[in-house]
Amino acid sequence: MQADLICIGNELLTGLIENSNTGFLARRLWSAGIEVREATVVADDREAIKNALERAMEKSEIVILTGGLGPTDDDMTKEAVASILDLQLVLNREWLERMESFFSCRGIRMPENNRKQAMVIEGAALLENQCGTAPGSMIEREGRLIIMLPGPPNEMSLMFDQSVLPFIFNYNPGNVTMVKTLKCCGIGESMLEEKIKMLGSWDFPPISYIARGFEVNLQIKGKGNAKEAAAAIEKAEKHLKSLLGDHIYGSEDDTLASRVAELLAEKQMTIALAESCSGGHLSDMLTDIPGISKFYKGGLVAYSEEVKTSKLGLDQELLKKEGLVSEATAKAMAEAARNYFNSDLAAGITGLAGPDSDSSNKPVGLVYIAVSSAKGCQCKKMNLGGGRQMVKERSSQLALDMIRRTLLSIRT
Amino acid sequence: MQADLICIGNELLTGLIENSNTGFLARRLWSAGIEVREATVVADDREAIKNALERAMEKSEIVILTGGLGPTDDDMTKEAVASILDLQLVLNREWLERMESFFSCRGIRMPENNRKQAMVIEGAALLENQCGTAPGSMIEREGRLIIMLPGPPNEMSLMFDQSVLPFIFNYNPGNVTMVKTLKCCGIGESMLEEKIKMLGSWDFPPISYIARGFEVNLQIKGKGNAKEAAAAIEKAEKHLKSLLGDHIYGSEDDTLASRVAELLAEKQMTIALAESCSGGHLSDMLTDIPGISKFYKGGLVAYSEEVKTSKLGLDQELLKKEGLVSEATAKAMAEAARNYFNSDLAAGITGLAGPDSDSSNKPVGLVYIAVSSAKGCQCKKMNLGGGRQMVKERSSQLALDMIRRTLLSIRT
Numbered sequence: 001m002q003a004d005l006i007c008i009g010n011e012l013l014t015g016l017i018e019n020s021n022t023g024f025l026a027r028r029l030w031s032a033g034i035e036v037r038e039a040t041v042v043a044d045d046r047e048a049i050k051n052a053l054e055r056a057m058e059k060s061e062i063v064i065l066t067g068g069l070g071p072t073d074d075d076m077t078k079e080a081v082a083s084i085l086d087l088q089l090v091l092n093r094e095w096l097e098r099m100e101s102f103f104s105c106r107g108i109r110m111p112e113n114n115r116k117q118a119m120v121i122e123g124a125a126l127l128e129n130q131c132g133t134a135p136g137s138m139i140e141r142e143g144r145l146i147i148m149l150p151g152p153p154n155e156m157s158l159m160f161d162q163s164v165l166p167f168i169f170n171y172n173p174g175n176v177t178m179v180k181t182l183k184c185c186g187i188g189e190s191m192l193e194e195k196i197k198m199l200g201s202w203d204f205p206p207i208s209y210i211a212r213g214f215e216v217n218l219q220i221k222g223k224g225n226a227k228e229a230a231a232a233i234e235k236a237e238k239h240l241k242s243l244l245g246d247h248i249y250g251s252e253d254d255t256l257a258s259r260v261a262e263l264l265a266e267k268q269m270t271i272a273l274a275e276s277c278s279g280g281h282l283s284d285m286l287t288d289i290p291g292i293s294k295f296y297k298g299g300l301v302a303y304s305e306e307v308k309t310s311k312l313g314l315d316q317e318l319l320k321k322e323g324l325v326s327e328a329t330a331k332a333m334a335e336a337a338r339n340y341f342n343s344d345l346a347a348g349i350t351g352l353a354g355p356d357s358d359s360s361n362k363p364v365g366l367v368y369i370a371v372s373s374a375k376g377c378q379c380k381k382m383n384l385g386g387g388r389q390m391v392k393e394r395s396s397q398l399a400l401d402m403i404r405r406t407l408l409s410i411r412t
Numbered sequence: 413m414q415a416d417l418i419c420i421g422n423e424l425l426t427g428l429i430e431n432s433n434t435g436f437l438a439r440r441l442w443s444a445g446i447e448v449r450e451a452t453v454v455a456d457d458r459e460a461i462k463n464a465l466e467r468a469m470e471k472s473e474i475v476i477l478t479g480g481l482g483p484t485d486d487d488m489t490k491e492a493v494a495s496i497l498d499l500q501l502v503l504n505r506e507w508l509e510r511m512e513s514f515f516s517c518r519g520i521r522m523p524e525n526n527r528k529q530a531m532v533i534e535g536a537a538l539l540e541n542q543c544g545t546a547p548g549s550m551i552e553r554e555g556r557l558i559i560m561l562p563g564p565p566n567e568m569s570l571m572f573d574q575s576v577l578p579f580i581f582n583y584n585p586g587n588v589t590m591v592k593t594l595k596c597c598g599i600g601e602s603m604l605e606e607k608i609k610m611l612g613s614w615d616f617p618p619i620s621y622i623a624r625g626f627e628v629n630l631q632i633k634g635k636g637n638a639k640e641a642a643a644a645i646e647k648a649e650k651h652l653k654s655l656l657g658d659h660i661y662g663s664e665d666d667t668l669a670s671r672v673a674e675l676l677a678e679k680q681m682t683i684a685l686a687e688s689c690s691g692g693h694l695s696d697m698l699t700d701i702p703g704i705s706k707f708y709k710g711g712l713v714a715y716s717e718e719v720k721t722s723k724l725g726l727d728q729e730l731l732k733k734e735g736l737v738s739e740a741t742a743k744a745m746a747e748a749a750r751n752y753f754n755s756d757l758a759a760g761i762t763g764l765a766g767p768d769s770d771s772s773n774k775p776v777g778l779v780y781i782a783v784s785s786a787k788g789c790q791c792k793k794m795n796l797g798g799g800r801q802m803v804k805e806r807s808s809q810l811a812l813d814m815i816r817r818t819l820l821s822i823r824t
């Protein structure tokens with residue numbers, strides 16, 4: 001079973017807004033065993049929507065359209081779908097009343113335009129929208145399931161997870177392709193490829209992988225009925241884990257930061273950060289995790305030499321001798337941060353994010369990352385490319401992985 | 413003149429990778445006066461690519477394909493294009509030798525697979541790739557311009573900016589639609605809409621806008637020949653600037669952070685940050701700007717109460733009386749940071765990012781943002797929604813705008 005995605009909106013074609021709906025829906029559909037055949041972005045144009053829909057219905061059993069459910073003249077998704085299916089739009093009184101009271105609660109009269117949002121294709125099921133006035137809808141016709149969702153990602157994703165995904169899980173239980181994603185860090189794509197080849201010629205499900213900086217995401221695809229698919233995946237996962245060990249840090253939506261947070265909680269340890277070239281990016285990644293305040297004491301973005309010496313207490317002679325960007329400085333920053341914030345662990349990052357070097361003329365992208373614990377201090381030296389933001393991103397990624405591995409090595 | 417975009421890659425359809433190529437190309441094409449008619453994501457499948465290409469060539473004068481230029485069997489973009497155009501692929505010796513020496517410089521022999529990357533459609537122009545082994549290419553046939561670019565965004569965007577965009581600017585100078593983007597912050601979408609209506613019924617070019625948090629991006633579209641389009645845009649921009657004043661903070665690729673950096677340089681002032689709930693996000697935004705180290709002294713992510721009192725010197729009695737999340741605390745954090753880092757300006761952010769509240773039971777999303785300067789200390793209270801990351805993002809956005817406006821108000 002496969003799906004086509006159609007994202008509607010002029011703002012997507014002018015690049016005013018990034019389209020994250022395709023990626024989100026693709027991942028969710030895959031987790032339910034449904035492949036996405038093709039994804040199109042079309043304009044707020046009735047003919048364009050109808051043409052895309054006709055092509056999609058020809059090829060896929062499921063078609064999901066996002067966007068075009070608003071109250072303006074540019075919003076015409078339901079009209080286009082109704083036209084293709086040769087159905088009428090009918091007024092849903094319940095939804096109309098609900099919208100009217102939504103506005104009156106705020107002391108406003110419902111604009112006349114919004115009325116069209118209560119028009120529904122005859123025979124369609126409405127989908128609850130907890131963040132907006134546009135109802136989603138779903139209709140089955142001609143052996144096709146057509147799903148209409150709002151464009152704004154937060155409205156769309158909540159509606160999909162609450163109302164569509166559970167429905168789809170049960171839609172075609174007979175023959176599925178299930179996917180499990182494993183997250184790895186610290187092993188290059190070529191080395192990974194070699195190790196996977198070592199799995200030999202067993203009846204192994206297809207594994208695809210893609211590198212993102214120092215991380216590699218693996219996707220295992222199990223086919224068959226739900227039971228067979230799950231079993232195939234479980235077997236493959238077991239073998240991959242024995243092959244790759246700690247290089248695998250998690251699965252599905254796990255991130256390096258979420259794993260570090262879990263490990264800190266498990267070991268009941270606190271952490272602090274001293275960042276220079278990463279400029280707050282590492283702290284930002286860590287503080288995305290709910291509950292981290294129990295374990296993250298704080299961080300210092302020591303962006304000038306003055307702050308490194310006066311606040312972290314780094315020795316000016318050391319800095320002069322080894323340089324602001326050096327192993328000695330990274331280690332000193334990590335150890336000083338551990339002391340300064342009185343934490344169990346600390347990381348220090350110093351380097352040259354670019355685009356220019358500094359008075360040392362060391363190469364742009366040179367970064368030292370140190371992690372300090374009661375057991376000692378480890379440091380890695382890297383030469384990172386890709387520009388300023390990439391250097392910040394990659395050094396933070398690497399720091400999180402070093403912290404993760406340090407935590408894994410600690411017996412409690 | 414319009415363009416169709418075709419992004420090729422299974423990893424885009426499984427959601428393993430987000431597709432940022434469509435947005436990037438759309439914005440670049442718009443800046444050159446070319447509208448994007450439709451954008452499709454297709455699988456690594458010859459028939460799918462050919463079908464998408466045929467449809468695109470029927471409708472648009474320019475077709476840009478990204479992806480499928482790698483050395484594996486899944487890479488078949490050139491083969492598909494050659495097939496549709498009924499042309500041959502020929503070996504480009506120069507590129508082959510270049511690739512061979514790229515590998516031999518690293519002490520490796522070029523894998524046999526890579527050879528196919530030196531195959532080029534007869535009559536096509538090669539496009540330089542500074543980040544990888546795949547050459548891009550461009551060919552004009554049947555009144556259509558077909559451009560093939562690598563999939564990885566960093567390779568694709570550099571190649572496009574260096575080799576394609578300059579070519580496209582001269583491709584159809586007769587009748588263009590040019591776009592200018594203005595960036596605004598601190599004015600809501602509805603208020604903006606009202607003000608734009610005040611422009612009245614002059615012969616005004618179309619203006620579209622979209623809100624992103626506290627920012628609103630405006631796009632002015634000028635049509636006609638290059639001279640007319642530019643003049644229409646200039647006139648509209650002048651009127652919008654007199655209407656909207658400081659709400660407009662920049663244009664095109666300007667960001668709040670880049671504008672703050674420019675103003676700091678202009679006024680020769682330094683800045684420091686004390687962040688709690690934003691967790692390093694504000695520091696991260698600021699340090700994305702090259703050269704900021706001249707003006708950004710440093711930041712403290714004071715994530716625990718202990719750090720607020722012991723490092724920033726906040727009064728424990730004050731915290732007890734007013735609470736960790738309060739106007740008094742935000743102001744105290746900003747003033748303390750200015751003192752601690754010895755900077756001209758400082759910002760302090762305290763709030764509840766969520767998903768849970770703390771012992772105060774104040775509402776999640778409650779944030780206080782303060783900006784301190786020699787002239788005094790201002791504070792804004794906000795109730796932000798959208799989840800933890802959104803609260804961090806929006807409070808940082810707002811802090812940057814408050815810093816920007818403070819800098820604008822300073823006479824030098």
